[in-house]
Amino acid sequence: MPELPEVESLRRSMLDRVVGARIREVHVARPDVVVDELDRPIRDLVVGSLRRHGKLLAIVESGEARTICVHLGMSGRLTIVGNNSPAERHEHVRFSLEAPDGTRIDLAFVDPRRFGGISLHPTWSRAIEQRIAAMGPDALSIDPEALADRLAGRDRPIKSALLDQGLVAGLGNIYVDEVLHLAGVRPSRRCRRVSRATLLEVARLVPVVLEGAIGAGGSTLRDYRDASGRPGSAQTLHRVYGRSGCPCLGCGTTLRSRAIGGRSSCFCPSCQH
Numbered sequence: 001m002p003e004l005p006e007v008e009s010l011r012r013s014m015l016d017r018v019v020g021a022r023i024r025e026v027h028v029a030r031p032d033v034v035v036d037e038l039d040r041p042i043r044d045l046v047v048g049s050l051r052r053h054g055k056l057l058a059i060v061e062s063g064e065a066r067t068i069c070v071h072l073g074m075s076g077r078l079t080i081v082g083n084n085s086p087a088e089r090h091e092h093v094r095f096s097l098e099a100p101d102g103t104r105i106d107l108a109f110v111d112p113r114r115f116g117g118i119s120l121h122p123t124w125s126r127a128i129e130q131r132i133a134a135m136g137p138d139a140l141s142i143d144p145e146a147l148a149d150r151l152a153g154r155d156r157p158i159k160s161a162l163l164d165q166g167l168v169a170g171l172g173n174i175y176v177d178e179v180l181h182l183a184g185v186r187p188s189r190r191c192r193r194v195s196r197a198t199l200l201e202v203a204r205l206v207p208v209v210l211e212g213a214i215g216a217g218g219s220t221l222r223d224y225r226d227a228s229g230r231p232g233s234a235q236t237l238h239r240v241y242g243r244s245g246c247p248c249l250g251c252g253t254t255l256r257s258r259a260i261g262g263r264s265s266c267f268c269p270s271c272q273h
């Protein structure tokens with residue numbers, strides 16, 4: 001499932017070709033993946049910026065007007081394809097764009113499992129209201145003190161707290177397991193039983209781990225590709241995620257996995273307390 005580093009890698013891979021381009025046409029093959037609150041069509045929208053909050057990507061019109069929010073869900077992808085190229089299987093929406101130099105490209109939204117979706121908003125501030133306001137601060141830019149404050153005292157496993165998009169937006173199973181291993185904290189440990197110094201260390205490691213993964217183009221476990229169709233290589237950096245039964249890279253102890261809040265969590269029984 002794409003997490004913050006994958007969405008950020010996707011955003012960066014689209015910047016050059018999408019910002020400044022004008023949407024000429026939109027073809028919706030599956031209307032149920034689109035929530036539309038626009039009173040005028042999306043055609044002729046000139047892309048002013050690509051923004052991200054947590055795992056949500058926003059294509060924002062110049063002047064912060066009409067905004068297209070894209071959520072990739074479990075298996076969603078946005079891919080730059082040739083103008084009028086044939087649709088691949090599970091392609092639900094296609095945007096045709098014209099660059100300032102007249103070049104035409106298409107942007108395809110493909111989502112086999114259909115947990116993702118697209119929403120259209122009349123303004124950027126309306127998109128914030130509708131899609132972003134209920135989320136916590138973005139995991140890449142939140143100040144470590146502020147994140148430690150948000151975790152402190154909670155009577156729930158630290159893993160579940162970090163996965164809660166209302167508390168901090170963008171983290172998922174992969175990077176939470178990685179952060180907790182580096183910080184030496186068991187995923188099942190309740191926040192209120194973790195010292196302030198350790199909570200701060202967890203909070204400090206969040207952007208470090210995310211930046212590392214963004215630098216590697218995100219993790220490709222199954223479906224993730226950037227807008228040019230390139231997979232990421234951050235999966236080669238994982239120290240615990242997907243390595244249950246393998247030796248801990250820190251101490252050699254066999255890594256274990258356990259379900260916490262319904263999510264499988266991998267940890268080292270010796271390094272993580």
Ligand SMILES: [Zn+2]
Nearest residue numbers: 248251268271
């Ligand atoms: Zn270990």
